Amino acid sequence: xxxxxxxxxxxxxxxxxxxxxxxxxxxxxxxxxxxxxxxxxxxxxxxxxxxxxxxxxxxxxxxxxxxxxxxxxxxxxxxxxxxxxxxxxxxxxxxxxxxxxxxxxxxxxxxxxxxxxxxxxxxxxxxxxx
Numbered sequence: 001x002x003x004x005x006x007x008x009x010x011x012x013x014x015x016x017x018x019x020x021x022x023x024x025x026x027x028x029x030x031x032x033x034x035x036x037x038x039x040x041x042x043x044x045x046x047x048x049x050x051x052x053x054x055x056x057x058x059x060x061x062x063x064x065x066x067x068x069x070x071x072x073x074x075x076x077x078x079x080x081x082x083x084x085x086x087x088x089x090x091x092x093x094x095x096x097x098x099x100x101x102x103x104x105x106x107x108x109x110x111x112x113x114x115x116x117x118x119x120x121x122x123x124x125x126x127x128x129x130x
Contacts, residue, residue, distance in 0.1 A: 021086025031123030050076030
């Protein structure tokens, strides 16, 4: 009986060590948001610049809503720190250049996988329209 209890205890410890995607690790996800500023009909590009002070969101694993949000810095960069191995979705919002979205906005999203404990993942630049 003692051996069985010891086995169950050790097994539960091993299982609980498998972390889901999220906080508590040593990995980071970094990226940059750029802005293309167009006229109302998206026919004339007025300016291009780093997306400063914009919200960028992260979803851990298969969650349905965002788990964390950060603001971009003056040069458009953002960073999510202390993450564990797993799959993540990084996203921000943009005006809809097709003018088909009822809200006028669309989601710009990148799927990211952290495969190593101390990995530093660099997300491809995301370009939004304003």
